[in-house]
Amino acid sequence: MKTKYILIILLSAILSGCIGVSSKGIFGSGVSIAFDPRSVGTQMDDSIMQKNLAARILIKDKKYLISVRSKVLDGRIFLTGKVENPEEKLLLTKLAWETKGARSVRNDIKIKEEFNFKRSAKDILITSQLRTALILNKNIKATNYQIDTYKKKIYVYGISLTPEEKDLVISEAKEILDVEDVIASIILVEDLRIQKE
Numbered sequence: 001m002k003t004k005y006i007l008i009i010l011l012s013a014i015l016s017g018c019i020g021v022s023s024k025g026i027f028g029s030g031v032s033i034a035f036d037p038r039s040v041g042t043q044m045d046d047s048i049m050q051k052n053l054a055a056r057i058l059i060k061d062k063k064y065l066i067s068v069r070s071k072v073l074d075g076r077i078f079l080t081g082k083v084e085n086p087e088e089k090l091l092l093t094k095l096a097w098e099t100k101g102a103r104s105v106r107n108d109i110k111i112k113e114e115f116n117f118k119r120s121a122k123d124i125l126i127t128s129q130l131r132t133a134l135i136l137n138k139n140i141k142a143t144n145y146q147i148d149t150y151k152k153k154i155y156v157y158g159i160s161l162t163p164e165e166k167d168l169v170i171s172e173a174k175e176i177l178d179v180e181d182v183i184a185s186i187i188l189v190e191d192l193r194i195q196k197e
Contacts, residue, residue: 042074045075045101046072046073046074046075047072049072049075049077049099049100049101049102050070050071050072052099052100053070053072053077053095053096053099054070056095056098056099057070057092057095060091060095064081064083064092067081067082067083068080068081068082068083068092068109069081070096074103075101075102075103075104076102076103076104076105076106077096077099077102077104077105077106078105078106078108079092079093079096079105079106079107079108079109080108080109081109081110082109082110082111082112083109083110083111083112084111084112085111086111086148086150086153086155086183089107089109089111089148089155090155090157090183090185092107092109093105093107093157093185094157094185097157097185097187104159105146105157106146107146107148107157111150119151122152122178123149123150123151123152124149126149126152126154126176126178126179127147127148127149127154129176129177130147130149130154130156130172130173130176131147133172133175133176134147134169134172137168137172139164139165139168140165140168140169140172141161141165144158144159144160144161145157145158145159145169145186146158151180152178152179152180152181153179153180153181153182153183154173154176154179154181154182154183155183155185156169156170156173156182156183156184156185156186157184157185157186158186158187159186159187159188159189160186160187160188160189161188161189162188163188166184166186166188169184169186170182170184170186
């Protein structure tokens, strides 16, 4: 078991490369460390978070090694890539949120499948309606939530300031026409593992 963890950490270090080297990634061409606006401490914290998340994702399933990428900037986690179904996307989002020090998670993971225009248009409409409802509701901080709709199922994830706000978000989602199910992965602020020093 110990060698498994050492192998994962070593593999993560090799795959992530050196900080000071220019690279091409989800944010375009890399920048030399001299131009990075983050403090050295923040860069180290981000690097540790990124390696921790990569190791945990790899432990879940080795197939994510190639299909999913993560980037951490100032405690903000960005996920990209492709997965087979929405449940996998939600699982990866939860793993990211559970990473110690995570301030926010941006999940741009796509779901692999044949394109269906009618279903896709309906899902986009449902997402837009819920996004509008959250923005218009003054008791909800809409920017704290990310919404995905897949086959008339709404997946909502984010941070809620209060349990009442969480209930309001779920209630708004259930009121959207043609929605078959609402799957919420909403974390309360009080449950976050953010440690300010």
